[in-house]
Amino acid sequence: MEPPDLLAKARSKSSDPEDPLETLSAAIALSTELSEDADALIDIAVRDARDAGASWTAIGERFGFSKQAARKRFTPPFAERQLANRRRKRDAACSFCRRPPGPRVHMVHGEGGRICDKCVALAGDIVAGLAKRR
Ligand SMILES: [Zn+2]
Numbered sequence: 001m002e003p004p005d006l007l008a009k010a011r012s013k014s015s016d017p018e019d020p021l022e023t024l025s026a027a028i029a030l031s032t033e034l035s036e037d038a039d040a041l042i043d044i045a046v047r048d049a050r051d052a053g054a055s056w057t058a059i060g061e062r063f064g065f066s067k068q069a070a071r072k073r074f075t076p077p078f079a080e081r082q083l084a085n086r087r088r089k090r091d092a093a094c095s096f097c098r099r100p101p102g103p104r105v106h107m108v109h110g111e112g113g114r115i116c117d118k119c120v121a122l123a124g125d126i127v128a129g130l131a132k133r134r
Contacts, residue, residue, distance in 0.1 A: 006030065009030060010030045011023050011026070046074045059074070093114075094119055095113035096116070
């Protein structure tokens with residue numbers, strides 16, 4: 001829609017089409033509506049591109065911003081939370097075998113890393129084997 005058409009639309013929604021300030025108020029309201037529609041349009045187009053397999057890098061390039069910025073701008077809060085949970089789980093995993101923590105996984109935490117019970121046992125066997133050879 002061209003600006004003169006938009007002004008005509010604002011005038012038609014104005015409480016007093018003869019009063020330019022009333023038309024301005026209607027134009028402001030219409031502009032908010034249009035920008036919400038524009039945001040929804042972009043969100044749908046981004047979702048379609050993602051569904052079609054487009055990467056965040058490719059999507060970000062179209063906007064002129066980074067992959068991280070594109071993902072942050074268009075990732076719904078729920079998906080963002082899932083991503084954060086996955087990252088938190090990965091960061092809590094065993095530093096040696098990447099086994100995630102769990103009810104049956106005993107983890108020893110150290111500075112800058114952690115080791116699970118299986119890796120401790122394996123390390124124990126290795127050290128015991130080395131000790132026998134001496
Ligand atoms: Zn481990």
